[in-house]
Amino acid sequence: MAKVETQGLEKYFGEVKAVDGVDIASREGEFLVLLGPSGCGKTTLLRMIAGLEKPSAGDILIGGEAVTHLPPRARGVAMVFQSYALYPHMTIYKNIAFPLKAVSMPKDDIDRKVRWAASMFGIERLLRRKPRELSGGERQRVALARALVREPNVFLLDEPLSNLDAKLRTSAREELHRFQKDVEITTIYVTHDQIEAMGMGDRIAVMNQGKVHQLGSPKEVYSDPSDTFVAGFLGSPPMNLIKTEDRIIGFRPECFLPRELLGGSGDLESFTVEVSRVEDLGSDRLVYGRLEKRFGHHQVVANLPTSFTHYSIETGGTYDFAVPRKDVKFFDVESGLRAEPIPL
Amino acid sequence: MDSLQEHGGKSVINRGGRLSFFFDNEKFLGPIMIAPAVIYVLALVGYPLILAFAYSLSDITVGSVDYNFVGLSTFRSIIEEPEFRIALKNTILFTFVSMAIVVVLAKILALLLVKDFKGKFFVRALILMPYVAPISLGVIGWLWMLDSIYSPINWLLQRTGLFGPDFWPMWLGTPGLAMASIITVHVWRMLPLAMIIMLAGLASIPKDIQDAALVDGAGYFRRLFQVTIPMMLPIMLVAVLFGIVFTATDIIIILVLTRGGPYDSTQVLVSQAFYIGIDAGDLAGGAATALFLFPLLLAVAILMLKIARRSEVT
Structure with missing residues (x-):
């Protein structure tokens, strides 16, 4: 267990700033997710922590010690790659044993630890096979076992689930999360998938x-975004962001409901919506439409759980919608950062 | 729906006509496209090979008008000759020593050239030079450099004090040195291609795997011998297979530098076959000498392909 900390970390590739002054600190045993669109620098950040890229500026601390100039093997980190990066010419046993051989561990100890790591992921029966004979899910477990076998201080995971099919991904997500909680090893997990981030991360x-635009618990980054980027990136569909003269106002589609469904409860902000399209997605009903003239006929989306089926909405109709006042977020027009609420 | 299909079908026929039917039909187009290659192989490889087999089983000479089948007696008589044994021994020595040197040097060069450094392009171009220069001209250059009287190599080594004032080796005139010279020139010539193949092999190893080995704590030599080289093995085997066949069947360097001498010390089977079959006119003996390599190289090829398949990686 160790804390990972970066201080003013920067990385340039030629003229391009891939990582631009990142200061983050994980907690011990935490599952920290780096979430962002492709090319946002999250993988570069992870590779710098692993020691595979040299930072252009700044420092990296693992367990309180500066490791910025140490090679990967001296950092006590283990990494799982998006491609799993198993050694194709070695059996699964040798793949898992490889990090132990690198530290010249006695053969008996290697054998014991390989079998232990394999049993953690239920892959004992695969030990004599080669990676190409394994399915995607099995390869992913082998990669995790190879990372675990050294009992590292830090796990670095680079989109380890992105090569799995959708069904497998759900179960692998749950398994990975439970495993991390069992071993209590600080984990930094890179993904562009917000469902993975929300579902597994202690913090994102x-x-x-x-x-880094925001660092917080899944609940914080989702319902209390620090700026318009975070607000627009998280959620599917993302937060409605409506530009007015003084502020950008934002509210989640699932908080944006027909007024009569919200009842008279609490403090509401009301809008009129001219519905242009209704999508029934099974569990949810997405209602697309335009706001009244006061908000420049801005496009909005509302997300109605299908449990409200009795409430009928027709394309072309105009309806009264409302958002609880506490769910409306205000952002500065210039900087996009959170700003003081104003009356609408 | 029906009418739509009908309409579509008709328009296709109208537009294409007979020509399009011909070019869209794999049954016709396939054989036609592959025919030049098949004809080439049959006429220029298959036919001469069969001819060589037929000659080797006869007593044919350049002056013969009839074909006399004599079975394996030509083979029996050439095997008994000491010159043949020397040539066979030289062929094996020449092939394996030069290939071993080529593989090691090409691997080192590839590992150096895969790194980024200033002037990399220039160094790569320089190393490729022997491959793009016409081989006979290159070897004639070596003939001058290894000349018994005017050798600039000797001159340079004497001037720098590495050779004593009375030490003046006859590179192509002393048996051991002649073979060493031939091997050196051959390595000079084979190295660029082997290096390019190795570079391609190195580049084909996913970066993730190299990175994984780094994070897994493997040092340079562990990465080299347990990850890089095993993963390059299939492509290295292709380079070696190609090199062995190429080396064992090469004649230009020997013909230009030593003509097999001194005292047959650089005579290999191919040059021997040329001298027997063409110079001396004994077509049967020449064919038998040349074909002696055939099972040998076939065995090498099969062995290499088997190893390549076993170490196949995905």
Whole structure:
């Protein structure tokens, strides 16, 4: 167990700033997710922590010690790659044993630890096979076992689920999360998939263009975004962001409901919506439409759980919608950062 | 729906006509496209090979008008000759020593050239030079450099004090040195191609795997011998297979530098076959000498392909 900390970390590739002054600190045993669109610098950040890229500036600390100039093997980190990066010419046993051989561990100890790591992921029966004979899910477990076998201080995972099919991904997500909680090893997990991030992360660092926009618990980054990027990136469909003269106002589609469904409860902000399209997605009903003239006929989306089926909405109709006042977020027009609420 | 299909079908026929039917039909187009290659192989490889087999089983000479089948007696008589044994021994020595040197040097060069450094392009171009220069001209250049009287190599080594004032080796005139010279020139010539193949092999190893080995704590030599080389093995085997066949059947360097001498010390089977079959006119003996390599190389090829398949990676 160890804390991972970066201080003013920067990385340039030629003129391009891939990572632009990142200061984050994980907690011990934490599952920290780096979330962002492709090319946001999250993988570069992870590779710098692993020691595979040299930072252009800044420092990396693992367990309180500066490791910025140490080679990967001296950092006590283990990494799982998106491609799993199993050694194709070695059996599964040798793949898992490889990090132990690298530290010249006695043969008996290697054997014991390989079998232990394999049993953690239920892959004992695969030990004599080669990676090409394995399915995607099995390869992913082998990669995890190879990372675990050294009992590292830190796990670095680079989109390890993205090569699995959708069904397998769900179960692998749950398994990975439970495993991390069992071993209590600090984990930094890179993904562009917000469902993975929300489902597994203790905290999420939302990145864009080399910068960390927000670091917080899944609930915080979702319902209390620090700026318009985070607000627009998280959620599917993302937060409605409506530009007015003084503020950008934002509210989640699932908070945006027909007024009569919200009842008279609490403090509401009301809008009129001219519905242009209704999508029935099974569990949810997405209602697309335009706001009244006061908000420049801005496009909005509302997300109605299908449990409200009795409430009928027709394309072309105009309806009264409302958002609880507490669910409306305000952002600065210029900077996109959170700003003081104003009356609408 | 029906009418739509009918309409579509008709328009296709109208537009294409007979020509399009011909070019869209794999049954016709396939054989036609592959025919030049098949004809080439049959006429210029298959036919001469069969001819060589037929000659080797006869007593034919350049002056013969009839074909006399004599079975394996030509083979029996050439095997008994000491010159043949020397040539066979030289062929094996020449092939394996030069291939071993080529593989090691090409591997080292590839590992150096895969790194980024200033002037990399220039160094790569320089190393490729022997491959793009016409081989006979290159070897004639070596003939001058290894000349018994005017050798600039000797001159340079004497001037720098590495050779004593009375030490003036006859590179192509002393049996051991002649073979060493031939091997050196051959390595000079084979190295660029082997290096390019190795570079391609190195580049084909996914970066993730190299990175994984780094994070897994493997040092340079562990990565080299347990990850890089095993993963390059299939492509290295292709290079070696190609090199062995190429080396064992090469004649230009020997013909230009030593003509097999001194005292047959650089005579290999191919040059021997040329001298027996063409110079001396004994077509049967020449064919038998040349074909002696055939099972040998076939065995090498089969062995290499088997190893390549076993170490196949996905």
